[in-house]
Amino acid sequence: MTDNNINKLCSVLTDIRKKVPLVQCITNHVTINDCANILLAYGASPAMCEAYDEVFDFVKIAQALYINLGTLNKEQEASVILAAESAKIHNIPVILDPVACAAIPRKINVINRIFQVGKVDVIKGNIGEINFLAGKSSNVKGVDSLDNSEGALDSCKILAQKYNCIVAATGENDFITDGKSSAIINNNTPMLTKITGAGCMLGALCGAAAGCSEDKFIATTSAILSMNIAAEEAFKEAKAPGSFRIKLIDYIYDLTEDKLRKGGKIIWQ
Amino acid sequence: MTDNNINKLCSVLTDIRKKVPLVQCITNHVTINDCANILLAYGASPAMCEAYDEVFDFVKIAQALYINLGTLNKEQEASVILAAESAKIHNIPVILDPVACAAIPRKINVINRIFQVGKVDVIKGNIGEINFLAGKSSNVKGVDSLDNSEGALDSCKILAQKYNCIVAATGENDFITDGKSSAIINNNTPMLTKITGAGCMLGALCGAAAGCSEDKFIATTSAILSMNIAAEEAFKEAKAPGSFRIKLIDYIYDLTEDKLRKGGKIIWQ
Amino acid sequence: MTDNNINKLCSVLTDIRKKVPLVQCITNHVTINDCANILLAYGASPAMCEAYDEVFDFVKIAQALYINLGTLNKEQEASVILAAESAKIHNIPVILDPVACAAIPRKINVINRIFQVGKVDVIKGNIGEINFLAGKSSNVKGVDSLDNSEGALDSCKILAQKYNCIVAATGENDFITDGKSSAIINNNTPMLTKITGAGCMLGALCGAAAGCSEDKFIATTSAILSMNIAAEEAFKEAKAPGSFRIKLIDYIYDLTEDKLRKGGKIIWQ
Numbered sequence: 040m041t042d043n044n045i046n047k048l049c050s051v052l053t054d055i056r057k058k059v060p061l062v063q064c065i066t067n068h069v070t071i072n073d074c075a076n077i078l079l080a081y082g083a084s085p086a087m088c089e090a091y092d093e094v095f096d097f098v099k100i101a102q103a104l105y106i107n108l109g110t111l112n113k114e115q116e117a118s119v120i121l122a123a124e125s126a127k128i129h130n131i132p133v134i135l136d137p138v139a140c141a142a143i144p145r146k147i148n149v150i151n152r153i154f155q156v157g158k159v160d161v162i163k164g165n166i167g168e169i170n171f172l173a174g175k176s177s178n179v180k181g182v183d184s185l186d187n188s189e190g191a192l193d194s195c196k197i198l199a200q201k202y203n204c205i206v207a208a209t210g211e212n213d214f215i216t217d218g219k220s221s222a223i224i225n226n227n228t229p230m231l232t233k234i235t236g237a238g239c240m241l242g243a244l245c246g247a248a249a250g251c252s253e254d255k256f257i258a259t260t261s262a263i264l265s266m267n268i269a270a271e272e273a274f275k276e277a278k279a280p281g282s283f284r285i286k287l288i289d290y291i292y293d294l295t296e297d298k299l300r301k302g303g304k305i306i307w308q
Numbered sequence: 309m310t311d312n313n314i315n316k317l318c319s320v321l322t323d324i325r326k327k328v329p330l331v332q333c334i335t336n337h338v339t340i341n342d343c344a345n346i347l348l349a350y351g352a353s354p355a356m357c358e359a360y361d362e363v364f365d366f367v368k369i370a371q372a373l374y375i376n377l378g379t380l381n382k383e384q385e386a387s388v389i390l391a392a393e394s395a396k397i398h399n400i401p402v403i404l405d406p407v408a409c410a411a412i413p414r415k416i417n418v419i420n421r422i423f424q425v426g427k428v429d430v431i432k433g434n435i436g437e438i439n440f441l442a443g444k445s446s447n448v449k450g451v452d453s454l455d456n457s458e459g460a461l462d463s464c465k466i467l468a469q470k471y472n473c474i475v476a477a478t479g480e481n482d483f484i485t486d487g488k489s490s491a492i493i494n495n496n497t498p499m500l501t502k503i504t505g506a507g508c509m510l511g512a513l514c515g516a517a518a519g520c521s522e523d524k525f526i527a528t529t530s531a532i533l534s535m536n537i538a539a540e541e542a543f544k545e546a547k548a549p550g551s552f553r554i555k556l557i558d559y560i561y562d563l564t565e566d567k568l569r570k571g572g573k574i575i576w577q
Numbered sequence: 578m579t580d581n582n583i584n585k586l587c588s589v590l591t592d593i594r595k596k597v598p599l600v601q602c603i604t605n606h607v608t609i610n611d612c613a614n615i616l617l618a619y620g621a622s623p624a625m626c627e628a629y630d631e632v633f634d635f636v637k638i639a640q641a642l643y644i645n646l647g648t649l650n651k652e653q654e655a656s657v658i659l660a661a662e663s664a665k666i667h668n669i670p671v672i673l674d675p676v677a678c679a680a681i682p683r684k685i686n687v688i689n690r691i692f693q694v695g696k697v698d699v700i701k702g703n704i705g706e707i708n709f710l711a712g713k714s715s716n717v718k719g720v721d722s723l724d725n726s727e728g729a730l731d732s733c734k735i736l737a738q739k740y741n742c743i744v745a746a747t748g749e750n751d752f753i754t755d756g757k758s759s760a761i762i763n764n765n766t767p768m769l770t771k772i773t774g775a776g777c778m779l780g781a782l783c784g785a786a787a788g789c790s791e792d793k794f795i796a797t798t799s800a801i802l803s804m805n806i807a808a809e810e811a812f813k814e815a816k817a818p819g820s821f822r823i824k825l826i827d828y829i830y831d832l833t834e835d836k837l838r839k840g841g842k843i844i845w846q
Contacts, residue, residue, distance in 0.1 A: 059449075061449055061450050063450075067625075068337050068606050068609055068625075069609050069610055069613050069625045070610060070613075071337055071338050072338055072339060072341060072342070072504065072505070072610060073610070075338050075339075075504035075505075076503060076504050076549065076550070076553070079501075079502050079503060079504060079549060080502065080548075080549050080550070084449055084450055084452055085450075085504065086408075086450035086451060087336070087337075087338045087378075087379060088379070088408075088412070088450075089379060089381070090379065090380050090381050090382070090385075090414070091381075091382065092382075092414050093380075093412050093414055096412070096413075097411070097412060100411070100450070101450075109625075110625060110626070110627060110628065111628050111631075112627070112628050112629075112652050113628070113629065113630075113652060114381050114382060116628075139624075139626075142635070142638070143626070143631050143634070143635060144634075145628070145630050145631055180597075180599055180622055181599050181601075181622055181623075181624035181626075181635075181638070181639075182624060183622055232617075233617050233618065233830070234614060234617065235610065235613035235614050235617060235623065236610070236613075279618075279826070279827035279828075279830045279831055280614065280617065280618050280826055280827065280830050281614070281618070281822070281823040281824060281825065281826030281827040281830070282823055282824075282827055284550070284614070284823075285550040285551055285553075285554060285823060286550060286551075287550065288548070288549055288550030289548035289549065289550040289551055290548075292502070292548045292549050292550070293548055328718075330718055330719050332719075337606050340606055340607050341607055341608060341610060341611070341773065341774070344607050344608075344773035344774075345772060345773050345818065345819070345822070348770075348771050348772060348773060348818065349771065349817075349818050349819070353718055353719055353721060354719075354773065355677075355719035355720060356605070356606075356607045356647075356648060357648070357677075357681070357719075358648060358650070359648065359649050359650050359651070359654075359683070360650075360651065361651075361683050362649075362681050362683055365681070365682075366680070366681060366719075369680070369719070370719075383650050383651060553819070554819040554820055554822075554823060555819060555820075556819065557817070557818055557819030558817035558818065558819040558820055559817075561771070561817045561818050561819070562817055
């Protein structure tokens with residue numbers, strides 16, 4: 040099973056570059072540029088359409104919808120709900136990034152609304168957010184998680200079963216599960232926490248992968264491993280965050296199946 | 309005529325650096341930072357004033373108004389119309405970037421309104437957008453054009469005559485026309501399609517050039533050639549998109565009349 | 578006193594890295610990404626929460642609030658007032674960056690409202706903005722100041738005494754005062770004027786420093802010197818603005834007390 044999973048995971052990258060999925064993002068304004076650039080570097084086609092008058096129809100033509108709750112102004116909130124509804128009707132995969140849900144109660148209202156009228160295929164958050172959504176105690180500072188890996192996989196499984204979707208929790212280790220099968224990625228580059236938007240960019244990549252693959256568990260694992268491998272290569276060349284950010288995009292662009300295969304430290308459960 | 313055009317085109321760069329035009333931009337939030345930075349590197353002074361309460365008065369003091377329809381929330385939509393009206397009243401040159409007009413019907417409504425109450429001096433879009441506006445069939449994927457150069461100049465001329473303005477269509481080749489005289493730029497750096505905002509940044513540069521020159525045809529051609537020359541130099545040093553973006557700004561900053569003169573592959577018609 | 582001031586100023590940097598202050602920013606969308614990244618590089622934890630429904634509660638958990646009036650849409654305007662009120666109630670230090678107040682009358686209305694319902698600990702602007710707020714004539718071009726250093730310290734003092742807060746005016750020289758004691762920083766890197774957001778990033782750093790230090794005069798001086806030292810180091814390696822921006826973040830990350838101590842050209846008055 041392991042070899043088979045790795046083969047499938049690697050081929051997601053090639054599929055993205057072949058199919059060039061249109062990934063429609065409604066995302067925070069802090070890292071919106073980074074998300075668009077990393078999608079292009081990954082081989083996808085980004086669209087950052089968030090106007091209330093546009094999203095319902097635009098989601099139809101996309102291969103995936105990425106929803107990031109980072110900076111949710113009133114128009115964006117309405118757009119997010121409408122886009123999730125459109126994705127359900129038109130059967131477009133949805134990736135939800137519940138940014139700051141543990142620190143800001145309003146995010147939970149929006150998440151509940153998304154599940155009411157729409158659907159979600161992948162929830163990807165940091166460990167603090169996933170613990171919080173799973174009903175456990177969590178320790179966060181603004182948008183950042185202070186939780187360690189302990190219990191994270193359990194939280195992922197609780198959520199995956201509750202919402203019948205893929206759940207990923209990122210941190211020192213990354214956990215991905217469909218509720219039964221799981222992957223733990225042990226690659227880790229702490230410099231990722233010294234730039235803003237590493238999580239947002241990763242969510243966008245998950246959108247690209249989910250837009251090219253029926254198996255959302257493998258797709259999500261592939262996207263998360265891609266980010267990890269690129270980060271390791273970037274950090275070899277750049278030990279400070281300004282330069283690291285630039286190299287991260289470069290190495291997503293230069294990513295190959297071979298690098299994923301050789302560099303990945305994955306435990307499949 | 310050719311030599312004369314090139315001399316005029318080159319002197320636009322020097323004029324920008326001498327006059328430091330204030331270019332007021334209402335532009336999408338994905339690449340707003342890139343637009344401001346490239347304007348500074350070019351020698352202009354950027355202002356990204358988009359609040360409804362501010363734009364009418366602010367346009368008065370600018371040398372050019374750049375309108376980009378990328379991410380048009382409700383307040384921005386109102387601001388765009390108001391700014392175009394102010395530009396007409398105060399005789400400020402307007403550059404319109406009809407981003408995604410072929411994919412999102414609402415953009416057309418906004419464009420029509422701009423022409424109703426305001427005026428436009430330069431329309432700059434990708435080939436798919438220009439084909440679409442010219443009433444031809446176009447092939448787009450979200451904000452990206454899949455059209456090739458065939459018929460692009462014809463589309464530019466149709467639009468230029470319809471709206472009595474300069475029209476530029478960018479892609480593998482770039483086409484600029486006032487409806488009679490035309491320029492075709494054959495410099496091309498495909499890496500420009502691997503970063504977000506190349507088109508937006510170019511639109512901003514067109515604003516700076518139009519703000520410093522009576523001859524908007526030459527000004528637009530000069531701005532587009534500037535982007536091309538800087539991109540060629542950037543690509544020599546940076547083969548991946550993260551680094552390429554940074555070098556692009558560097559080489560706009562380092563641009564000289566001499567580089568434009570020697571590097572430009574322009575056919576004048 | 579000088580040695581004592583420098584020691585205190587240097588220790589602010591160490592305090593930031595120890596305490597990792599949560600700096601809540603309501604800032605313009607042009608440079609919001611730069612502000613978040615430079616805060617992380619400095620050792621702080623950025624939060625860019627600006628939704629009207631969220632700010633009042635979010636300010637409570639922050640160590641400082643940075644308000645930047647650059648691109649003030651209607652929702653942001655309401656958020657800014659509400660956040661300032663929350664900061665007053667919960668005793669959170671507030672840094673105000675009165676961007677473009679000399680060019681756009683509406684900014685003054687917002688500033689007045691902030692002082693009515695909230696409070697401000699530090700006003701940091703360019704020299705043109707500070708001259709304008711101090712009731713003097715000022716010469717600005719959009720968001721940029723054309724004023725020189727003459728009379729700048731006097732303007733700072735007028736404002737500091739009027740509002741009973743720290744006032745800093747940045748330009749070729751930087752002036753900081755609490756109305757009585759003053760610091761003049763004579764480090765200067767003109768390339769800072771060739772990138773967008775140098776002022777915004779500096780304002781964010783002032784937030785981090787003010788969030789870690791009782792002495793807001795020293796904290797503000799420390800943040801401004803930090804930016805200057807990092808800029809000097811960045812410029813040694815990067816003579817064009819694209820690369821300079823990246824190196825600036827790198828050198829904020831690599832900043833040490835020793836660099837501040839040796840590199841600072843400060844006159845204490």
